Amino acid sequence: MATAPLVGAPAAPAEAAEPLRLVGWRRPVLRASSIGLFLLAWHVATQWDLDLYVRFQNIPSPGDVLAEAIALFGSAGFYVHILASLERIWLGFAIATVLGVGLGLVIGWFAAAEDILFPPIELLRPIPAVAWVPISIMLWPTERSSIVFITTLGAFFPIVLNTIHGVEGIDRQLVRAATSLGAGRTAIFREVVLPGALPSIVTGLSVGMGVSWICLISAEMISGQFGVGYFTWVAYGIVKYSQIVVGMLTIGVLGMLSSLVIRLVGTRCMPWLPRRDKGGA
Amino acid sequence: MVNGAGTGRIEITDLGIVFGRDDRRVEAVRRFTLMTTPGEFVALLGPSGCGKTTVLNAVAGFVQPTVGRVMVDGEPVVEPGADRGMVFQQHSLFPWKTVLANVEFGLKMRGIGSIERTAQARRYLNLVGLAGFERAYPGELSGGMQQRVGIARVLVNRPRVMLMDEPFGALDAQTRLTMQELLLGVWREVRTTVLFVTHDIDEAIFLADRVAVMTARPGQIRDLMPVKLPRPRPAEVIATAEFMSLKARVLAQVREESGRAWIEPRP
Numbered sequence: 001m002a003t004a005p006l007v008g009a010p011a012a013p014a015e016a017a018e019p020l021r022l023v024g025w026r027r028p029v030l031r032a033s034s035i036g037l038f039l040l041a042w043h044v045a046t047q048w049d050l051d052l053y054v055r056f057q058n059i060p061s062p063g064d065v066l067a068e069a070i071a072l073f074g075s076a077g078f079y080v081h082i083l084a085s086l087e088r089i090w091l092g093f094a095i096a097t098v099l100g101v102g103l104g105l106v107i108g109w110f111a112a113a114e115d116i117l118f119p120p121i122e123l124l125r126p127i128p129a130v131a132w133v134p135i136s137i138m139l140w141p142t143e144r145s146s147i148v149f150i151t152t153l154g155a156f157f158p159i160v161l162n163t164i165h166g167v168e169g170i171d172r173q174l175v176r177a178a179t180s181l182g183a184g185r186t187a188i189f190r191e192v193v194l195p196g197a198l199p200s201i202v203t204g205l206s207v208g209m210g211v212s213w214i215c216l217i218s219a220e221m222i223s224g225q226f227g228v229g230y231f232t233w234v235a236y237g238i239v240k241y242s243q244i245v246v247g248m249l250t251i252g253v254l255g256m257l258s259s260l261v262i263r264l265v266g267t268r269c270m271p272w273l274p275r276r277d278k279g280g281a
Numbered sequence: 282m283v284n285g286a287g288t289g290r291i292e293i294t295d296l297g298i299v300f301g302r303d304d305r306r307v308e309a310v311r312r313f314t315l316m317t318t319p320g321e322f323v324a325l326l327g328p329s330g331c332g333k334t335t336v337l338n339a340v341a342g343f344v345q346p347t348v349g350r351v352m353v354d355g356e357p358v359v360e361p362g363a364d365r366g367m368v369f370q371q372h373s374l375f376p377w378k379t380v381l382a383n384v385e386f387g388l389k390m391r392g393i394g395s396i397e398r399t400a401q402a403r404r405y406l407n408l409v410g411l412a413g414f415e416r417a418y419p420g421e422l423s424g425g426m427q428q429r430v431g432i433a434r435v436l437v438n439r440p441r442v443m444l445m446d447e448p449f450g451a452l453d454a455q456t457r458l459t460m461q462e463l464l465l466g467v468w469r470e471v472r473t474t475v476l477f478v479t480h481d482i483d484e485a486i487f488l489a490d491r492v493a494v495m496t497a498r499p500g501q502i503r504d505l506m507p508v509k510l511p512r513p514r515p516a517e518v519i520a521t522a523e524f525m526s527l528k529a530r531v532l533a534q535v536r537e538e539s540g541r542a543w544i545e546p547r548p
Contacts, residue, residue: 177373180341181438182363182390191386195377272377272418 060242068242069249082250084226085216088144089258092151093212100156100208101201104163109193114164121160129154129215133222147219147227154215155208162207166200167193199273202266209262213255228254288354289319289441289474291340295349297499298335309335311499313349322468322475324485324492326531328539332500333478337444340476341367353441363387366435367444371451373431374419380406380430381415387438405433408467425456432464436471445477449484461487462516469513482531483519486510494531497538504534 039062044050046061060068072078103121106113129150140146170193178192220229232247267273296313299306309332317323325333338344339351342361351358353365366387374383384402385395393401406412409429419427428448435443448464449457461484468475479485485492489508496503508527510518518524 171372173369173373174375176341176343176361177367177369177375178386179361180343180363180365180367180444181387181434183386184390187390192375195375198377270377272420274420 058241060245064242065245065249068240069246072243072246078231081226081228081231082254085220085228085254088148088151088220088227089212089216089254092148092216093155093209095148096152096155096159096208096212097205099152100159100204101163104160104201104204105167105189105193105197107160108164108167108197109189118164121157125157125161129211130218130222133219136219137223143223143225147216147224150219151212151216155212158207158211159201159204162200162204163197166197166204169200170196198270202262202270206259206262206266209258210255213251213258217251287319289317289321290354291315291317291442291474291476292352292355293336293340293349294352296336296339296346296351297348298332298339298344299347308499310339311501313501315493315502315505317474317476320472320474322477322488322490324477324479324489325495326479326482326485326492326535327495327500328497328535329480331495331498331538333495334446336500337367337446337476337478340442341365341444363390363438364441365444366438366440366442367446368428368431368435368448370447371424371427374427374434376419378418379415380411380417380419380422383419383430384434384437386434391438401437402433405437406430408436408470409433410463423456424452425460428452428460429463432467436467436473439471440473442474442476445475447479448477450479450481457481457484458516464488465512465514482528482535486524486527486531487514487516487519492531494534495538503538506531 043062045056046059046064048056050056103117107117107121108114132150132153133146136146136149137143140149174192174196175188178188183191216227217229217232220227221233224230224233228247228250232244232251235241235243235247293313293315296310297308298310299308301307313332313336315323315336325336327333335344339346340353340358342358342365358365375386378386381399381402384405385398388398388401403412403415406415409432411426411429411433414422414426419430422430431448432443449460452460465488475488477485477488486508492506492508493502494504494506495501506527510521510523510527
């Protein structure tokens with residue numbers, strides 16, 4: 001973003017360029033200091049066992065957490081939890097993608113399908129996926145399948161809704177253009193509907209990925225035997241407080257990386273869209 | 282017959298098109314009759330909302346006649362098809378396809394192999410002066426260049442008729458002039474029948490063999506005027522006395538129809 005000089009006699013171009021150049025190194029430094037300050041505050045609060053209505057006596061310090069993280073990532077046991085969570089996420093997300101995109105395309109394109117399939121979706125959508133946990137345990141034979149179900153459920157609704165939205169937003173003139181170039185029904189679906197809805201589908205996938213992490217961790221905390229959510233909850237139970245924070249941070253990083261993958265795949269699939277990062281200099 | 286194959290004879294007979302029903306009923310076109318010879322360039326000119334686009338859509342097969350009939354080369358129009366390609370006013374290229382893939386689209390629909398497809402598409406891109414832009418996406422092109430792709434995308438299918446719905450209406454005056462000259466150059470090469478909808482009198486006279494002036498809605502043909510200006514027509518032709526007198530005649534008629542459109546909005 002271009003920031004104009006704040007104080008300002010009408011500046012010559014050379015003078016105007018000066019504050020802009022400063023911003024170049026000032027911003028990363030500012031941002032790093034901001035994180036540094038946060039860590040310092042955390043350190044001070046835990047070191048002095050502050051009790052300001054919120055109590056820091058039992059909260060691990062940044063140093064404790066770092067030491068714990070090094071120990072955990074040096075042992076095989078922690079990876080079992082990470083792999084369990086990743087497997088559930090990708091499985092649930094993949095099922096949700098197939099179902100959500102498939103149903104969304106059909107519902108969006110065929111008015112009759114909308115009347116038949118959409119009402120139950122609308123009815124179930126307001127129920128948070130976590131509220132499904134008890135029913136899910138009863139429905140599914142294994143703990144793994146019931147957690148995957150919750151994860152799928154979380155991702156499904158944003159994906160299906162965004163896909164419907166994307167299909168319904170397709171410019172009818174493009175459909176006309178395609179028919180006047182000789183396209184039949186299948187070709188229109190493949191060449192116009194699918195790519196036309198793709199930007200919206202990718203938005204749905206991105207939102208769905210975020211929601212499915214929330215659902216996964218909640219489900220693991222309630223009814224898991226493995227997984228980072230389970231690990232974090234158990235750490236609380238067995239009074240290993242620094243492990244809680246390592247668990248939290250791991251969840252954050254994994255969630256962020258998953259979203260990154262979706263975004264990268266999305267941009268790769270849609271080369272016609274203007275790149276955001278090329279925007280303002 | 283003007284073109285070699287002798288195809289592209291449009292016969293519109295007593296066409297009437299009504300949208301909606303009861304109190305929301307709109308009669309867009311009434312008793313519209315127009316015949317073109319193969320390879321002819323006909324401009325449909327009229328006040329906005331007079332139903333000229335509806336006539337075009339009927340030839341394209343996007344809308345069905347309420348009464349009357351539309352035939353191309355003796356066959357009634359029942360559905361859209363590549364033999365009657367349409368160039369829209371704007372935003373009709375597939376944004377997710379490159380320029381080349383947009384032009385190849387019709388050939389792909391006919392099941393033509395990719396090598397042959399590319400060769401033909403390139404030929405038509407050359408024709409509209411867009412060699413070198415094959416890999417660009419429509420969003421990266423100017424409005425005028427997008428319309429050139431739109432024209433190439435239709436012509437590559439060797440249509441009997443090219444339908445053009447105010448194709449240069451969204452362009453700035455300078456670009457519009459360039460595009461009109463370009464279109465005449467391209468048309469001289471391909472010699473397909475062109476049905477060209479516009480509300481720009483200069484454009485209609487400059488381009489067409491005949492100008493059909495339409496009445497206010499419900500649209501029918503008020504007058505069909507041959508344009509006897511010699512071809513090829515340089516841009517300077519619009520300053521000739523012949524052009525001016527024709528323009529004065531057309532203008533008087535269009536004025537009257539626009540006036541009627543105001544005075545009698547609907548029966």
